[in-house]
């Protein structure tokens with residue numbers, strides 16, 4: 001017995017020791033474990049604050065205040081490391097705990113006045129404040145971002161689809177979170193195809209009430225963020241049947257829980273359960289069993305029903321009415337797009353810091369192992385993604401302003417640009433997260449290091465608020481309509497950046513020197529040529545299909561591949577344009593005219609390149625990634641043009657890497673390559 005006790009004692013001591021950190025004197029510090037944050041050891045050749053002002057773009061103080069609020073509260077799990085406070089969710093929490101935590105965080109922020117004016121004030125300033133807020137939430141946690149991203153759009157639907165009595169009745173309570181909102185559009189049977197929703201609402205003129213019903217299982221609302229646990233109200237999207245005529249999809253405010261959180265009569269709710277990410281959001285299913293709501297709960301800015309049951313709308317065309325209903329919903333898409341940019345920034349910041357710390361292999365015997373970021377292959381993996389993220393930042397800033405300053409005339413452009421940017425940014429984001437995960441090796445898989453975890457959290461971005469694939473098709477269809485309208489009325493292209501179509505096709509210079517390749521005009525010409533080429537091909541192919549008897553939808557279906565390429569070409573040209581515009585607004589100074597890659601200031605081979613201009617280099621890099629696109633090669637008019645584009649890509653890289661080869665004639669390299677190939 002005593003021996004057994006002794007053995008247990010020995011084992012207990014052993015286990016206790018092995019679970020505590022190893023005593024430091026047993027291991028000497030090794031170069032591969034020493035870490036100094038780049039901001040301490042690197043001599044930045046540019047003004048970091050100036051760069052932040054440029055890429056964050058607006059409401060910097062507001063953002064810092066929000067970060068400060070998070071750092072002050074235990075709810076945001078603050079931890080002090082190296083004299084700095086870091087906040088991040090506790091990744092060990094269960095789904096239920098994460099949901100409760102998200103709710104508590106929202107309440108904490110609300111009590112400190114973060115959402116003040118978000119629904120009750122109007123104008124550009126408040127819109128930009130909201131965007132800044134969403135960007136900060138997205139840096140912290142996708143669940144916080146998304147839970148607010150379904151609550152405030154419900155408020156937005158009331159704001160835009162409702163009229164004064166809705167505003168007076170609902171907006172203040174929604175803003176101060178005494179009403180917790182959700183947005184019930186998707187059904188089990190219909191997600192992308194919203195026009196075919198199966199929920200049915202009829203009007204009872206005897207009581208002056210609408211009656212909302214889920215007539216079949218496929219009509220149950222599905223995936224509704226906030227519905228499973230917390231939401232008290234929802235905006236329901238439903239077909240409106242008046243006197244036996246279906247007037248199409250309309251939106252109604254419905255209370256689904258009372259103040260104590262009990263589910264209201266004739267409503268059934270189920271939980272969608274655990275997801276691959278975003279578990280701090282309680283997604284739910286909802287069934288409406290002939291739920292009655294007052295006539296006033298129809299959001300009636302576009303259409304109304306009179307007390308005696310007459311359908312009234314100034315928009316007679318059902319297609320236009322549907323578009324008018326959906327127009328205010330673009331804000332969700334804008335928010336997702338801007339959130340994706342910040343996720344890319346988070347992942348790249350973590351990965352590049354890791355690459356500035358981690359050493360692997362020596363190139364010569366007995367030499368210090370090489371830092372990951374000193375490997376050209378590692379630079380090649382990460383720097384194009386940095387360039388992409390800068391480009392997306394400028395494009396996001398443009399999109400926010402476009403939305404904040406919206407007018408009825410700009411709604412179409414917002415719809416098309418937000419669709420294209422949402423799809424492009426979220427796809428880019430997933431590509432960046434995957435590359436970053438791999439570039440962090442095994443550490444990328446540790447949840448605490450965020451990068452791998454973010455993949456699961458953000459995967460849904462390509463699906464909600466419009467499936468990316470379908471959004472890109474929508475963009476191409478819109479471009480087709482622009483083209484046909486311009487031709488039919490014999491008018492010039494105006495808007496969406498398509499004005500280049502009014503000019504002759506740009507010339508690609510025969511002598512492509514590195515200076516030409518780095519010139520923004522050449523890059524813009526190249527991207528415009530690709531867009532022009534694809535748009536011409538797409539229109540020609542759709543018209544050919546129609547001539548063979550297909551209707552327009554069938555023709556779009558047949559030409560899906562061109563539609564996809566055209567959507568991408570439009571996006572990349574539009575994004576690039578915002579880069580050039582952002583650059584042109586800057587005075588020459590710290591951000592124009594320093595080392596091409598501040599991440600590499602201590603690398604010898606960049607030491608001689610201090611005359612470079614970081615934004616110009618990142619812009620060239622972004623252009624080169626786009627120009628590399630296979631579809632450009634496929635649709636280039638001549639073989640020579642294709643090859644020029646091909647060499648354009650390597651040329652930009654080549655000059656960037658070598659730094660001082662300003663006068664290299666890239667054509668010579670092309671000729672050599674073509675000769676070799678033959």
Ligand SMILES: Cc1cc2nc3c(=O)[nH]c(=O)nc-3n(C[C@H](O)[C@H](O)[C@H](O)COP(=O)(O)OP(=O)(O)OC[C@H]3O[C@@H](n4cnc5c(N)ncnc54)[C@H](O)[C@@H]3O)c2cc1C
Pocket residue numbers: 150183184185186189190191192193222223224225226275278283460463464465466467468469470
């Ligand atoms: C975590 C999460 C949260 C969500 N939150 C909400 C919410 O709060 N409120 C809400 O209303 N909804 C919400 N949704 C639903 C979301 O908006 C839908 O999932 C989305 O609209 C896609 O619909 P679907 O899932 O039915 O996909 P489907 O429409 O079935 O699409 C499936 C695939 O088919 C493809 N496809 C569809 N049609 C075509 C076509 N014509 N041609 C070629 N390909 C096609 C699509 O590209 C897609 O890849 C949420 C979803 C998730 C996963």
